[in-house]
Amino acid sequence: MPSLDTIGDGRRDVAVQTNPEPVAERDVEENVTRSTTFDSKRDEELWFEDGDLAIVAGDVEFRVYQEPLFVHSSILREMLSTGHTSTVPLHVHEGVCAMLRLSDSSDDVRHFLRGFFAGDILRVGMIHPTYDELSAQIRLGHKYGVKQMVQSSVDYLQEYFPETTSGLKKWDIKHRFMPPGFALHHAIGVVNLARLVGAQSLLPAAMMACASLGRELTKGFARPDGSRETLASADLTRCITGRAAWTMAAATASHKVFKRTISKDCKRRAQCKPVFDKILERLADAENTLFDVTFRTPSAWTSHVDSSDTDRVLCPKCYALVGVWESGRQLKQAQELLCRIPEIFGVPAGAVESHHTEELVQVSADAS
Template sequence: MTLDSRSTKRRRVSDSPQTIVILPPGQSRKPAKGQEQFTRHADFWLDDGNLILIAGDTAFRLYQGLLTKSSAVFADMFATGSADATETFDGCPVVRLPDHPADLGDFLQCLMPCSEPRLYDGLPVSDFAELHAAIHLAHKYQCSHVETRVLSVLKRYYTPHFTDYVRYSTSKPHMLAPARSAAVAAVNIARLTETVSMLPFALYHVCALEGRMMDGYKRRDGSVEYLSTEDLRLCVGARNILAREMPSLVKTVFQKKPSPRCKTAERCAAALVDLRDDVELNSLGECNVLDSFEDIIETWAAEFELCMACKKEMLDREVTARRELWELLPDVFGMSIKSCGFTSTVE
């Protein structure tokens, strides 16, 4: 199932529509015969709005002019009369949409913010599900400025730039780091929007799912989004290539010889041997070669009293080794560094 496969046409409940009843949030009552009951959206119910959208069991009251100005699809619907409503509520035309109400709310929040944003270190931040929904509907309803804005956030995480990657966890992100499974949807978004720069890192995350890469990404409405056959085949082949790089990476980073500046060589040598053996054992068959070893190094350095010189050199080797692997990533997935805009420098 692709992201833009759902119809944008109105759906009729029946040939003889029932009377629409729209209740405030938190209220409910058994509808009378001939009534169809919905709940106002907590944020997107504007008392002076002149258009009502219904998605699932939720009603949204909005400004028709703002919606049609922002969305080519809605503009065409109203211009051609294809959205002339046979249903009305409180003098407003009612248009039924097939979208999940939470998805529609996330799209509208990007289009016309009406709720308080989630904050992280004082800055607005979204999660992947919200952005996935927003870009899905922005593309479907041809709302280009919302699509562009959401893509700019996604591209900061699924980035072509090594510097952005290594600093993401310590920066002030606009998106909370998503679960690995979100990479399946990220690949599909990149394909849908022709955003090639997202593909290598998103495909890498799919590879790290191992057997779960075929499970897909579960949407809010319960449907599951899968990779295309071509991308799945690409990830299976790339996973083997990346797994073969892991032993070399471990040997490069976790050298057993202490630093020339080490003043506790005997103690550090023993610690380095133990650390190397542990990492080699736990990385067998793994393909997540870009994942940082920094936490492991910091933990072992403290536990085994590894000197600062040995620890620093190990951390430096770790960044250098990952940067070199980063440069290989586009080629692993059959792309070029130039076509993806990949950069590997560390500022």
């Protein structure tokens, strides 16, 4: 995937569950003791007594350190240097402490700040983020220009939403489309995040995952703040039409795999030929299991052969032709299907979109 450094600055062009314009406030008065009308509560996790920066999101105040944030975000640094305020959080009274008030939700800001500071949990070693944590870090990382945070998060997603050029084995991993801590419906959010940051290589797999959803595809899912995350109308259409197109493509591929032509090296043609006929005749009854929208078709082909030939009549040469998806007809058809996924779901393979003018997320305050 191209580096996110090459992607245009779209923070003012698109907004995924974040307000597009950061709000900056600053107060560095020493020993502030006056009363204020701004009522905030101390965050239980990210509060350091010697911190020199108070960040307020909603009614929650975080006390952290300026330097780690400003090393990675010139936007936050600029906000603090140009901001001003006449109000301060209730807790800023223990000495010199600058203050930023952000327009993002406190949950999102907490996930974002965890990328810089260790709170109750040390984030070391192989840690799988929840969807909410990763989503917030991509969105706020993009909004505030923390490119390394965005790139690392996209790289993580790429392991579970592989590129179509990465090969069949990559698409056969156990948790494909389902990182630990994710539900399948979070693929909707992955599509939106990919659109936001121009991570086009995530889209084919994310679209396929969305197409495997039922009613959730149109309803979306509720976020912690009560809003809903849904697909843009154009992407919803791509998923619906893509599901139908995939079913047709998989059906065609299956008939090519199970055609009656037996192996040219077969030594038991009289015994193997009727098995091929039986496999093809039973294909219509197996369509529901063969043609789901999760690229399990190749492994389903082998299962179909095994269930059709319970007495194991097929000779080794004929079985290798249709029953082993790492070779023979199955390999050829699976590779062709994999290459067609971007076309089927209407997204280019490997390209980068710097700007996306569609409405990416439709938010409703009603979470029901």
